[in-house]
Amino acid sequence: MNQDITSELWAQLAKFTINHANEMIFWVNDAGHFLFINATALNLLGYSSEDIKKLKVSDILADYEDNDRQDLRNVIDTHGSHIARATLLLKNGSTVPVESINNSINIDGQVINCALARDIREDLKAESRHRIQRAILENENRQLKSTYHLSDQLNIIGTSRLLINLLERAKRFAPNDRPVLINGESGVGKESIAKFVHLNSPRFEKTMVTLNCATLTENDIISHLFGHVKGAYTGAVDNRIGLFTLANDSTLFLDEVGELSLNVQAMLLRVLQEGQFSSMGSNEVQHTNARIIAATNRDLEEMVRQKTFRRDLLYRLNVLCLVVPPLRDRSNDVRQLLDYKLSQLNQKYAMNVAKPSADEYAKLEQYNFPGNIRELFNLVERGYFSSIDGSLKLSEYLLADQYSEANSALPATMTLREHEAYYIRKVLAQCNWQVGGTGGAAEILGVNRTTLISKMKKLGIDNPG
Structure with a gap:
């Protein structure tokens, strides 16, 4: 073809291509105002091109403040581009999770952010649980995109700013060998966060070893952690290898660490300080380099004041701290978590139960969920197997006393x-x-x-x- 394309034709072709692209395209100036949004984005958001002229980025993004724009600019300036997940606020009040690639361009001194975004609702439904370790090896640069893939596989679902900050912080902590203390209410997913840290660490090739400190007696905990020799106590008919030995070169996750007795706390402190221990009934000193990740839903500082938890052990455990937010502070993630669990159940049992209605979603997003994600997932399972007409109805299971208690703690009208x-x-x-x-x-x-x-x-x- 020798025919020259005029600038006018170029402009028409570019406009047609941009407005018929499957992805959403946003051009934003340095003040956060939109210079252009393509038809795909306008259709999803529900706004007209005139409406959008009156809005800023902070008007259509949940958990977004104007000063976050400078943080994004710093990341783009450092790395050239930035992959991020966010939650779009539609005109009708509903939300849609998206993943975007953000770049900036300087034209005659004016800095313009160019974002190419796609709807990831279907991605969050899909399960891809095979070969986690291969995924990590193929993404050695630890880009944020691989963070999301791994978190999905661990049932860490959502695009709220609180969750994204938590995952980024956990990923920064992963490469070293220092202890990590994970705080959070019951049911928020502390063990999943511990696995996330482990699988992002150099120890990922070995399985993380787990012990729930709240379910065993003191004697059983000592036996599980340190092992025992035959005859160490009544019932010890064989030698047992302790978890500290099994977790050598790997990670030992101690759930509900606040339930340990002062005696076991002293034994754990020795391991943290010296990397040494002895099995029950033996004087032989053993060594371990297991990395400790501990979790609790208790106020350990208050326990220290009440002399039920050792201050020196708290200092050793609390080198790196992660706080997992309760679900009531992540209301934007409720819909995504529910859809994810429903997709799991439909794939497993092939009942093809439909999603809840918009009213059902709204009630769930206002509910306090005192049991957090565990309560939500149990609620979905209960509604799933009780479904009569093929649709998921959950609000009837939100007991009035629980709902009232939730609202007294955090009102449903809270912005x-x-x-x-x-x-x-x-x-x-x-x-x-x-x-x-x-x-x-x-x-x-x-x-x-x-x-x-x-x-x-x-x-x-x-x-x-």
């Missing part, structure tokens, strides 16, 4: 801004209102110290002390 303020106050209180530095609230929340201070001022959060 996203109020939820954010609530969680920030909770983390600050846990850190004794330390904002910056190691173990400070900014580090736990995954934001810069100045960003957190700015957000605290905006939300009216003051140190009560």
